[in-house]
Amino acid sequence: MGIQRDRVRFNVGGKIFETSATTLANAGRDSMFGSMLDENWNLQSRETDEYFIDRNPACFSVLLDLLRTGELHIPAKIPEKLIYREALYYGLLDNVRTAKWGQFDGNRLTLAGSITGQAPGDGTAIRAGPLGGCCVAHGSMVHVYDWMLEEHSPIYLDYQRINDVGWIDSENIVVSACERLGRGDGGMGLFSSSTGDLRYKFQVSHENQVKSFTAGAMSFSSDYRIFASCKGRSNEYGIGVWDQVTGKQSDFFYESPDWSLGDADRLQWLQNSNCLLVATLFPRKDNCYISLLDFRVKRMVWSWSDIGAPITVHEKRVRDAIAMEETNSICLVNEYEDLGFMDLRRTGGGVKWSSRRRLMKGKMPDEPCYPKLALHGGQLFSSMNDSISVFCGSDWVLTSRLRRSYGGSICDFSIGGDRLFALHSEENVFDIWETPPPPLI
């Protein structure tokens, strides 16, 4: 009542802490401290002037320091997990997560950890979640990890081989899998990331008949659509489109006889141009097909293929492609990690290759992996064998290289939630790279 004193006294598990109401206000209303100091709970003056909290004082000290400074420093003797558990109790888990690592910068990444999984066989894909978690697809299972890198219940869709996974939001994951012959299973499903439960199964209809299908690569747009390359049984190949909110199929772009869409390895939604990049690459097909689809006019507005191109080493073996909207271009990578660029504004232009082969040193690993590309915050990332290269600037200069000797070649990597996850092929291990919080001064 009356004038609230700024000073607050806690007795946590017998240890006295003093702090100020303003410091505690950093916890936000949606935390235990926010509720505790709310006037609803403080209508009468208190008999004692201290709040008793029956919790671990050492952890409280770390969290109080977090509220005071915004920085998280966990003493070596306290396990991280203990801090997370206490933060959950106080409702401070989000504060801990945002203080744990800094804003993503490809040139300042440090290795934060490695997780070894128990799945047999090669990894298919790794995908970063929006809040710093990730999921890893192996064969017919998806293992889900939260940002604390704790594993949740795994996901499977009828134990069919999984082709791609993706996060709708921190709670929901979409999995695309092969069709199970004769049973109408497989296809695409929406799963809870915390429990692994199947929540929804996406369907494809052709001429008002629901058909079973194999879903390949996926992409998500900010206007809540899901795109996936689809293969049906009666040559119903193409790109399916679903609404994320209703789950209903909203469109289907059939592939034409001389082009490939339903087998595509990579889909990428381009926000500004309102188009979808579809790329089918070697070795899925003998030739490489890259195109931009505009669903508003139901037309392929840009396309490129290496069919009929002179058989040079470069172009015949494009292994990945990514569109860069800022520069209106598409970046390609071949199996020697040479980068090539194409102009998106006109069809029929050639590829400008920049050879980097002489930069490559070291011997080839036992089990090589195809290069992959990613774009994040104006930085271009390319994986090759056991390392990831970072390119910056308008000329895409090589600025950093991430490499770890353990685990063998990198078969996939993904950036999201301000973290980079790299999945290795040999030892079934994935690495977490993150940018440390900014320096003190």
Add this chain to the structure above:
Amino acid sequence: MSTQKRRNFQIEAFKHRVVVDPKYAEKTWKILEHAIHEIYNHNASGLSFEELYRNAYNMVLHKFGDKLYSGLVTTMTLHLKEISQSIEAAQGGLFLEELNREWTDHNKALQMIRDILMYMDRTFIPSTHKTPVHELGLNLWMDNILHSSKTQTRLLNTLLELVLRERTGEVINRGLMRNIIKMLMDLGSSVYQEDFEKPFLGVSANFYSVESQQFIECCDCGDYLKKAERRLNEEMERVTHYLDAKSEAKITNVVEKEMIANHMQRLVHMEKSGLVNMLIDDKYEDLGRMYSLFRRVPNGLSTIRDVMTSHIRETGKQLVTDPERLRDPVDFVQRLWDEKDKHDKIISLAFNNDKTFQNALNSSFEYFINLNPRSPEFISLFVDDKLRKGLKGVSEEDVEIVLDKVMMLFRYLQEKDVFEKYYKQHLAKRLLSGKTNSDDAERSLIVKLKTECGYQFTSKLEGMFTDMKTSQDTMQGFYASQVVDTGDNPTLAVQVLTMGSWPTQPSVSCNFPAEIRWVCEKFRTYYLGTHTGRRLSWQTNMGTADLKATFGKGQKHELNVSTYQMCILMLFNNGDGLSYKEIEQATEIPAVDLKRCLQSLACVKGKNVLRKEPMSKDIGEDDAFFFNDKFTSKFYKVKIGTVVAQKESEPEKQETRQRVEEDRKPQIEAAIVRIMKSRRLLDHNNIVTEVTKQLQSRFLPNPVLIKKRIESLIEREFLERDKVDRKLYRYLA
């Protein structure tokens, strides 16, 4: 899930062993249940937040989340049932206040309960896909209070009654209203829509349907619109005060439909106060109100526009077909002009300068101006009048305004070539008689015509100006070459006019007096000497002469006369009396012109330098004329006009018309050839359409005329009919 929880459990085991007390959950829940009771009873001060928070945490941790959650539902439902009873018991006007108070309390309690159960809300609820605490509290409120059979209808009726009371002028507690409506919105937009908005819109529609019926029976159009506007504003105000902003479009829609759309026709055509009366009386404010209200409903503006159009057409038609008006062309055009100004002003002040209204106005003018075939002539006469005298002492900007308005009227004309004909005639008269008032204004108008209709349209007009200028130079050259002093010889001023540029009539030359013939010959020699290969012919019907005359008592006058008149008067140098026949023989002036000249010389008071016998108004073939030596005048200079009607006489009109028709023929043919050259093969109807399109900037060609021209072209083998389909024409290159 289970593996994860087991791991959590193991860490917990580090600190203290959990003894699984079978009554543990029950005990803990009792504490929390008690706290919830206390919170609802406004007795929370004795509670320890930390303890309650920890207990809720422990229940979830030890897998009693389900018990906690279902306990919460039961306890909260219990309290809400009690609250429901106390709300139902509230008397009359206190009902809303009680509801509002309990709602505020419930919200506060809900917040505190959620504070205690925060850990459950964060962990147990998402993983079991249950409804979060806050939402649960709102749902239970809705089920137990709002949708209890007694409260639901009572609440709706109370709210609707308050709105009705406010509509009839009472003051209500808007703050309370706002709180209750906000409660409905907090419970979800569908609750607000179903429990309030839909019935509200229905009741409003009834209310305004009845009210508009009353208004329309007893108000005139202007008053009705004022009332409708006020109602509309009231509803919008109501929305800002206590309804959801999204309701605004819906409720205004209701008012618009009931008060405007349903009565639109009746309002517009209301006797003595409808749209036509407003237009006649320039009621800008009422018109503006009608515009802004009608634009809100479908077909509203087109209704206004249609009535306005037919009104303008009707009044315009009366104006242009009134025989009274045909007497004075200047007044005729001035009235058109005023009519246009009036409606322009209405459109700009009341109709928001609406483009569609401007178009309607223009098309109406185009319609009725062309109803009168003499409009082109009258507009040209109007310009003539302005350029002769109307623009004296007027500033340059004002001249421009006048010219622009002339152009505006010009644009409405379909027969622009007729206008051109008249304009040329009038311009020629102005130039030759030196009557033009301002060279700048003349040229400015020609520039405007040129921008409007193209180079072709004005090239001849411009040629006329050039002729005037060259003639001046020629005359200077002529006099410089005449070394001999001309002495008593008449001074000659010649305007050399290019054939074709000027509206020349096939001139019947007259006999000049000897003195004149002599100087004319000299000029001819000079001119043909400097320009080879040309032919000069005298346009005696267009010239003027200044004569010095001495009358009976020695009074001297200078007479300003036409060439014909000069020829006649010169005859009287040699004799005082001449008969009509003698004059006709001597001068060989065409009879019509001769009669006119004699009439103006002998029969006009104050200008009668000749005397006629017998005295009468008209000239007869047997009349005799004498030099009137008794002639007097106040002025030294006497201008003797020719008796000519300013307007054309009937045969002249026919002639002009005929010439226009004659000129159209080659233009139509040229258009047909142009079209066929590019199309090669075309059917009759399409040719007519295309030709009309090409020529409409100059005139509207008559389809019959086009057909005749096509036939003529076929005869001359420019086109041929298709051998199979006779409707098709083929171009023969």
